[in-house]
Amino acid sequence: MLGVLKVNQIIEIRPGIVSKDEQGNQKCTPIYSRITSLYAEQNELQFAVPGGLIGVGTTMDPTLTRADRLVGQVLGEMGSLPEVYAELEVSFQLLMRLIGVRTKEKEKQMKVSKLSKGEILMVNIGSMSAGAKVIGVKKGLMKVQLTVPVCTTIKEKVALSRRVERHWRLIGSGQIEAGTTIPVPPPRL
Template structure:
């Protein structure tokens, strides 16, 4: 299928253990440092889902993989004009164990993933294992292993780490994934990584004839303090289309919408929101229409107070009346892991219990649920707030263990 190269064609997640160099890798591929939030700068770690658009250029006549470059500059043959192959959105997921829910909410948007593993630490680390399990749960099959930080260890350690990686991925969804050694900091082997991305994470066919559906993973008020009232613009939704086409001028519905009240029991109730698409933007490129394949910012006519500070995260956007139903309870067909993956010590995963509180990730939505009933591998779960969800959606299941939510299994929504 022919794509308009004004927008990215795929979204690639960058995942892995904390401090393994994910954000530095995204910068090497795009030139953009994704840790923008003041809290991230202060703590020097990724806290929210970061995003950046990059490009893949090809220099004809150069050797493989030297011909691939993230910039329109040919280093092997100065003066030769490279050809733009495609644009790619990179989604930088936090690697800290306390931010697993944030990582999970971004997996549903990924067409493929770069699993970053640092050569200067034994493999696997806890969140290396947990992030790979998350990719498998949600069904992200196109994976490339990036063996990072090869510049800070000896050749012997690089080879030993390579063997550790091979043993780790044996029998997993990433068993046949290529392992590309790189130094993200010094931009070593970026050409080889781009070559692997072109080969192993191709642009896929999209369901453009279906009604548009978009997961919201960020939302913003882009007005600076002191903006005059007549200059204020509407709120912005950030996310990715999973099907269909959005156009400037379209009327859209947001479900479940905004919280309107809390019941005496503490349950939050929502109402859908209608608004209009005022603009569409991929990185620094404005477009008239958006298709699946990249991370898009949707400018709306919403009061910006409704979208500030990621208030709309977890919603689904589409045409009015064409979105999935809003539910406050679901039935899932589930499967649990044998052991909890995000810990260094081995802890067995116990069966679900009636009345137990779970943390569920469905699409870009994170929600607390209480197990109402269990029958074999089917569970009825009451949610603490309504979500928009359809039958067949994948669910990541987490349980509170040692004071934190830990990934323990997965499920499929039946109703």
């Protein structure tokens, strides 16, 4: 989204490997690697700028990337990535009606009910999808605890979804206002 990637550059991927410490708190260990190749379609590149899809070849162990485990993680120059958050405060706006869901009586669309404390939502931030438990709601502002840590910035846009009839349905959007960060260990290179 910003910056330049170059062949032989050392990169960082956040949040990286997520685990829990002895107390049960989430911790994340960023992945550090070196770029070995850059591709856009069939063209080999020496550097890549924002816009379009870029294939990034690295020295990373391939088992880290199996089963799309790195989807939603952020890649960038070492030391330049945003913070990793475990809780977020989001200012939000709900839709008036659910899209694509009809009630049986008059074939009208269902209304979106208000958010409630303890409710489980799905939050989409960039390409990352994370479960989120609502731990507080005030007029147009909610605090959520994420099931997985997310590397993002304040003022980033988010999409909110709720489980309706066994499907995740879009119920609103929002913007990150604040959050609780997870400490990221410094690189050991």
